[in-house]
Amino acid sequence: MWSFSHIANELHEWLSSIFNPTWTLVIEMVLAGVAVIGLFAGLGLVLVLMERRVAAWIQIRLGPNRVGPQGLLQSLADTLKLIVKEGLTPNGADKLLFNIAPFIAMIVAMLLMAPIAFAKDFQLWDMNIGVLYVSAVSSIMVISILMAGWSSNNKYSLMGAMRSGAQIVSYELSAGLSILTIVVLTGSLQISDIIHSQATGWWIFKGHLPVWIAFVTFIIAVTAETNRAPFDLAEAESELTAGFHTEYSGMKFALFFLAEYINVFIVCAIGATLFLGGWMPFHIGNLTDFNHVMDYIPSSIWFFGKTFFLIFLIMWFRWTFPRLRIDQLLNLEWKYLLPISMINLLLATAMAILGWHF
Amino acid sequence: MFIIKYIKEVYRGVKSLLVGMKRTLYYFTHHKEIITQEYPDNRDTLVMAERFKGEVVMPHNEKNEHRCTGCQACELACPNGTIKVIFKNELTPEGKKKKAIDKLVYHLELCTMCNLCVEACPSDAIKMAQTFEHSVYDRNELTKILNNPGSKIMDGVE
Ligand code: SF4
Ligand code: SF4
Numbered sequence: 001m002w003s004f005s006h007i008a009n010e011l012h013e014w015l016s017s018i019f020n021p022t023w024t025l026v027i028e029m030v031l032a033g034v035a036v037i038g039l040f041a042g043l044g045l046v047l048v049l050m051e052r053r054v055a056a057w058i059q060i061r062l063g064p065n066r067v068g069p070q071g072l073l074q075s076l077a078d079t080l081k082l083i084v085k086e087g088l089t090p091n092g093a094d095k096l097l098f099n100i101a102p103f104i105a106m107i108v109a110m111l112l113m114a115p116i117a118f119a120k121d122f123q124l125w126d127m128n129i130g131v132l133y134v135s136a137v138s139s140i141m142v143i144s145i146l147m148a149g150w151s152s153n154n155k156y157s158l159m160g161a162m163r164s165g166a167q168i169v170s171y172e173l174s175a176g177l178s179i180l181t182i183v184v185l186t187g188s189l190q191i192s193d194i195i196h197s198q199a200t201g202w203w204i205f206k207g208h209l210p211v212w213i214a215f216v217t218f219i220i221a222v223t224a225e226t227n228r229a230p231f232d233l234a235e236a237e238s239e240l241t242a243g244f245h246t247e248y249s250g251m252k253f254a255l256f257f258l259a260e261y262i263n264v265f266i267v268c269a270i271g272a273t274l275f276l277g278g279w280m281p282f283h284i285g286n287l288t289d290f291n292h293v294m295d296y297i298p299s300s301i302w303f304f305g306k307t308f309f310l311i312f313l314i315m316w317f318r319w320t321f322p323r324l325r326i327d328q329l330l331n332l333e334w335k336y337l338l339p340i341s342m343i344n345l346l347l348a349t350a351m352a353i354l355g356w357h358f
Numbered sequence: 359m360f361i362i363k364y365i366k367e368v369y370r371g372v373k374s375l376l377v378g379m380k381r382t383l384y385y386f387t388h389h390k391e392i393i394t395q396e397y398p399d400n401r402d403t404l405v406m407a408e409r410f411k412g413e414v415v416m417p418h419n420e421k422n423e424h425r426c427t428g429c430q431a432c433e434l435a436c437p438n439g440t441i442k443v444i445f446k447n448e449l450t451p452e453g454k455k456k457k458a459i460d461k462l463v464y465h466l467e468l469c470t471m472c473n474l475c476v477e478a479c480p481s482d483a484i485k486m487a488q489t490f491e492h493s494v495y496d497r498n499e500l501t502k503i504l505n506n507p508g509s510k511i512m513d514g515v516e
Contacts, residue, residue: 058382062394320382321375336368 004300005121032124036113040106040262047261048075051315058319079254087250090153097151102248102255104144109262111137115191116269119279119300123192130191131183134270135176138225141263142168145227148256149244160243163233163326168225170333175221177341181207181214181348182274195278200286202277210348215275217341222267223314224329226260230321231329238323268310272303276310279303411471411486414441414464416504423512424505426483428459435478440468458511462504467497481515 011031015024049064049072056063064071089098115130117123127133142165149161183189185207186197197203203211224231235243245256272278279299283291324332350356385391397404418424433441446460462484476484484504494500 054386057386057389057392060385060391060393062392062396316379316382316386320378340368 003122003298004119008122033110036110036124039113040109040258043265044258044261045075045079047265047311048078048257050311051261051318054312054315055319058316082254083251085250087252088247090247092153093247094151094153097147098247099252101144101148101151102252102259104147105141105259106255106262108137108140108144109259109266111140112263112266116266117191117195117273117278118303119298122279122300126190126192129189131179131189131194131270131274134266135172135179138263138266139168139172141225141259144259145244148248152244152247154247156240156242156246157244160233160235160240160246164227164244166326167227167231167233167329170330171221171224171231171337174217174333174337174341175225177338177345178214178218178221179270179274181210181341181345184345184348185211185352187352191273191278195273195280198277198280199283201283202275202280204275207348207351210344210351211275213340213344214348215271217337217344218271218275219310219313219317220332220337222271223317224333226263226267226314228260228264228314229318230323232323233326233329264311264314265307268307268314269303271310272306276306277302278306406488406490410488410490411473412490413466413471413487413492414469414475414484414504415487416462416484418506418509419512422506422509424483424509425481425512425515426459426462426479426505427481427511427515428457429480431478431480432475432484435474437472437474438468438470440465441475459505464502464504465500466492466502467500483515 012024012028015027019027052074053063053071055061064074067073067077089095112134114125115123115127115133117126145164145168146161149157149159149164152158182194182203185203186194188194188197198206200206204215207214227233227235233243235245237243240246245253248256279302281291281294281297281299281302283294395404416424416426428443428445430443433443442461442463443459444461444463445457448456448458471486473486476486492500
């Protein structure tokens with residue numbers, strides 16, 4: 001049957017038959033890199049358009065509908081515009097840091113692609129500390145934001161960057177704790193193990209209350225970590241112009257913009273993997289017939305379907321809730337989310353030990 | 359009790375967020391609520407809201423007569439000097455001199471569409487029109503004379 005893993009294996013065998021193992025590895029790495037960049041470009045186009053359409057419908061507007069059929073080419077036209085724009089570097093800026101900051105944002109996003117399982121047996125690197133790797137690498141993101149804010153030599157940028165620092169450092173905690181809930185239940189940090197543990201039902205169904213709480217905490221925390229409304233204090237266009245990327249223009253701005261959407265995709269992919277079973281089809285316990293029917297839907301469709309559902313959820317948040325003030329933001333984390341997820345982790349541990357889940 | 363207050367706060371917060379999300383989901387799924395007008399595609403069928411005010415005009419009847427007595431109430435009412443009333447002297451049939459308006463100058467570029475002049479006018483000589491495509495290449499074109507050339511005051515309006 002047609003599948004991503006099938007194509008990947010064929011390709012590997014074909015390359016191995018021509019080159020020696022070292023060259024095969026090198027060529028495969030280059031191919032993977034190109035594929036990831038292609039995926040980024042595709043995701044950027046799709047997600048920007050999706051965001052604008054969702055935003056428009058939620059705000060009772062029509063949204064982009066002029067360029068191409070149903071406005072489908074709008075984000076392509078925007079990309080073209082950004083490419084031909086001048087990439088300005090302000091006089092007082094720290095040139096080196098200013099210019100590498102957007103690339104660091106992109107590199108972090110690329111690194112995060114490594115452990116994500118896009119389909120059955122289709123993963124760049126199934127390392128045994130996958131979940132830990134994701135939460136460790138995703139916090140490098142804050143460095144690129146701080147770098148951009150500091151090197152711009154602009155009050156607004158610096159303020160945005162500082163806020164974003166406070167925000168990401170705080171919300172990392174509850175994101176980590178809610179991820180730990182699943183790790184406790186699975187007993188493994190490896191992404192493929194976590195997905196296989198959901199073969200009899202996704203954790204969101206099997207784990208009931210503690211997993212529901214962890215899921216809600218996770219969604220709130222990752223919305224904050226990706227700096228999206230209602231937690232977009234780092235950008236806050238009404239008070240800080242555009243926050244940390246005020247001084248950026250042209251393609252360098254586009255990279256930040258793209259990195260935001262890529263990060264949304266990544267955190268939703270992680271959320272889908274941990275709570276909704278990644279590429280695992282919808283299975284109910286031991287109902288073999290039902291499970292077989294579900295298996296006919298390709299695993300990549302399951303994965304992208306779940307991921308896009310979570311992305312829609314995050315977009316829905318963005319266009320519904322007003323922005324929090326910085327004190328409310330920190331209150332929410334330190335007084336509500338953190339204590340709740342700590343108690344929840346205890347509950348989940350008890351549940352894992354006593355076997356209270358299905 | 360602290361803990362009960364805490365739980366209540368969390369409950370209230372979550373509930374109000376869910377109410378908001380329910381509303382936006384309703385809008386997301388009900389496209390007939392969309393209020394965007396696809397101007398200028400629908401220029402021919404465009405329906406303006408009744409309260410929309412686009413410009414001050416002076417209606418004339420078919421005999422080229424208007425109702426303005428030149429009382430200057432509009433000029434006084436206007437907060438930003440948009441209207442200037444310029445007079446001329448006319449001879450009535452009995453040979454008496456009578457004051458009448460020569461021009462009612464209206465500076466569209468200054469007007470804030472506040473409607474105060476229309477409310478101030480004692481003889482209903484001016485009203486707000488609903489036109490809105492006002493852009494021109496030369497701003498002198500925005501200075502308008504509201505009364506038509508050769509127009510007279512309507513009979514019976516004092
Ligand atoms: S609408 Fe207001 S600003 Fe315009 S002419 Fe009348 S009084 Fe003046
Ligand atoms: S338009 Fe009305 S208020 Fe103004 S001068 Fe004429 S009659 Fe008087």
